[in-house]
Amino acid sequence: MPPATEDAPEPVIEASRLCKRFGRNAVLEDVDLRVRLGEVVAIIGPSGAGKSTFLRCLNHLHAFERGRLRVLEHELRGTEEPGYARPTSATLTEIRTHVGMVFQTFNLFPHLTVLENVTLGPTEVRRLPRAQAEDLALQLLARVGLREKARAYPRRLSGGQQQRVAICRALAMQPRVLLFDEPTSMLDPELVGEVLAVIRELAEEGMTMVLATHEMSFARDVADTVVFMADRRVVESGPAVQVLTEPREGRTRVFLRRVLERAAPAVGEAAPAAAEGGTRG
Amino acid sequence: MLHRTLDLWGRYFPGYLRGTVVTLELTGASLAAALALGLLIALARMAPSRVLRNAAAAYVEVFRATPVIVILFVAYFGLAQMGLTLPPFLSVVVSLGAFYGALYCEVYRSGVESVPNGQREAAAALGLPPHRSLWRVVLPQAMLAILPPGTNTAADLLKDTSLVVTISGVADIMYHAYGAASATFAPMTMFVLAALFYFPIYLLLSVVARRWEGRHAARN
Numbered sequence: 184m185p186p187a188t189e190d191a192p193e194p195v196i197e198a199s200r201l202c203k204r205f206g207r208n209a210v211l212e213d214v215d216l217r218v219r220l221g222e223v224v225a226i227i228g229p230s231g232a233g234k235s236t237f238l239r240c241l242n243h244l245h246a247f248e249r250g251r252l253r254v255l256e257h258e259l260r261g262t263e264e265p266g267y268a269r270p271t272s273a274t275l276t277e278i279r280t281h282v283g284m285v286f287q288t289f290n291l292f293p294h295l296t297v298l299e300n301v302t303l304g305p306t307e308v309r310r311l312p313r314a315q316a317e318d319l320a321l322q323l324l325a326r327v328g329l330r331e332k333a334r335a336y337p338r339r340l341s342g343g344q345q346q347r348v349a350i351c352r353a354l355a356m357q358p359r360v361l362l363f364d365e366p367t368s369m370l371d372p373e374l375v376g377e378v379l380a381v382i383r384e385l386a387e388e389g390m391t392m393v394l395a396t397h398e399m400s401f402a403r404d405v406a407d408t409v410v411f412m413a414d415r416r417v418v419e420s421g422p423a424v425q426v427l428t429e430p431r432e433g434r435t436r437v438f439l440r441r442v443l444e445r446a447a448p449a450v451g452e453a454a455p456a457a458a459e460g461g462t463r464g
Numbered sequence: 465m466l467h468r469t470l471d472l473w474g475r476y477f478p479g480y481l482r483g484t485v486v487t488l489e490l491t492g493a494s495l496a497a498a499l500a501l502g503l504l505i506a507l508a509r510m511a512p513s514r515v516l517r518n519a520a521a522a523y524v525e526v527f528r529a530t531p532v533i534v535i536l537f538v539a540y541f542g543l544a545q546m547g548l549t550l551p552p553f554l555s556v557v558v559s560l561g562a563f564y565g566a567l568y569c570e571v572y573r574s575g576v577e578s579v580p581n582g583q584r585e586a587a588a589a590l591g592l593p594p595h596r597s598l599w600r601v602v603l604p605q606a607m608l609a610i611l612p613p614g615t616n617t618a619a620d621l622l623k624d625t626s627l628v629v630t631i632s633g634v635a636d637i638m639y640h641a642y643g644a645a646s647a648t649f650a651p652m653t654m655f656v657l658a659a660l661f662y663f664p665i666y667l668l669l670s671v672v673a674r675r676w677e678g679r680h681a682a683r684n
Contacts, residue, residue, distance in 0.1 A: 244585055272593050279591035290586035294604045294680075303600065304590035357589060 191222040225406035233393035252402035283353030343374030363394035483637040497561025502568025527566035552633035575610035615673035
């Protein structure tokens with residue numbers, strides 16, 4: 184984590200010593216994270232490290248037992264912390280309105296058209312008039328090249344198209360932060376690029392994002408900060424290039440070597456290109 | 465023989481037809497009660513409160529384990545003894561509503577549980593409160609899993625309305641059949657005619673349900 188400087192923008196998310204259990208299984212132990220306005224943070228690490236669970240704590244899809252979390256102007260405590268109060272539904276709605284989420288499995292609503300998927304949140308939660316919500320949705324769909332699919336049902340779309348719609352659905356809430364939970368892990372390799380291109384464009388526009396990803400070269404290109412998680416903890420975090428090319432911790436080096444080997448089985452030269460599409464699992 | 469059968473059928477046809485209207489009324493009212501009660505119990509069974517969940521589960525177990533005719537006799541004869549006299553029609557609606565409400569609770573619940581959790585997560589991540597998520601996201605998808613067993617349950621309810629003959633006072637199809645069988649000493653003729661009157665109602669029910677299912681399937 185880069186030290187806070189005088190002119191650094193305010194953190195929009197600040198997690199300190201977050202601990203989370205499912206029953207008796209600890210899934211997060213003392214996880215810290217600070218995300219500043221406009222920052223792109225990539226969380227990398229092996230499956231089961233706790234990346235997805237951690238993201239779900241940030242918009243409170245999961246409660247956590249210990250530690251503190253500040254999201255925008257809301258302060259949340261672990262359920263076992265002294266002074267814990269269950270967040271009101273108004274607080275949760277407020278947080279989730281401003282912190283959007285894109286899922287690994289897209290989770291589009293299959294009974295609604297693409298347009299209805301994108302307008303559901305704005306009409307239900309932001310109380311936009313239907314016409315205005317539809318205008319906004321069509322603009323967003325046009326940006327990701329899917330305006331002509333507005334009336335289609337999700338199952339008629341490819342995985343890459345579904346994930347782009349899911350990004351529009353999150354953007355339609357006009358969030359201040361976007362969370363991506365391995366957005367390309369379920370995609371066929373040839374569809375990964377179209378989704379990454381949309382995320383890259385959002386990064387260029389200054390959207391604050393936290394993404395759990397296995398796409399190392401994408402993380403290096405797009406992220407400001409990379410956080411390496413393993414075994415329920417943050418092992419190392421810092422500027423993206425530094426963590427990915429000169430990691431301090433042995434555990435990080437081992438992980439990166441394994442990922443790169445799998446991405447480029449034989450030809451060392453092809454590693455960065457292959458890593459873009461082939462580092463799943 | 466055939467001539468006598470047709471003659472009897474012709475003579476009693478208008479009575480059976482009036483009985484059909486009553487059977488339809490009984491079915492409609494009881495089904496409405498069962499659907500509404502089932503929804504309430506299902507909501508209680510999935511509520512955050514453990515007390516509510518357990519109470520709902522106990523209700524379902526008790527009523528599923530009790531024969532409908534026992535519930536009907538308790539509602540009609542039992543409650544009357546306690547000073548609460550229900551008219552026969554209402555007794556049927558209450559007892560079928562109570563029994564089939566328990567069955568519908570399970571139909572709804574398995575339907576709702578068939579919707580993947582990712583759908584609820586996606587709705588919650590958009591900021592939808594739980595009741596809006598249930599209404600806009602979960603239930604429309606659950607309908608596909610609710611309709612087929614829901615239709616079967618409704619068909620069973622239709623047939624169980626005939627139990628009203630045991631408490632008398634409601635002139636449904638079975639009441640007219642029973643009366644006609646006693647009066648003509650031709651039980652085979654008159655009860656087979658009753659079966660022929662139930663059949664088209666069942667057919668109508670399943671055709672409507674299948675159409676509705678088709679509409680939901682097309683969207684999912």
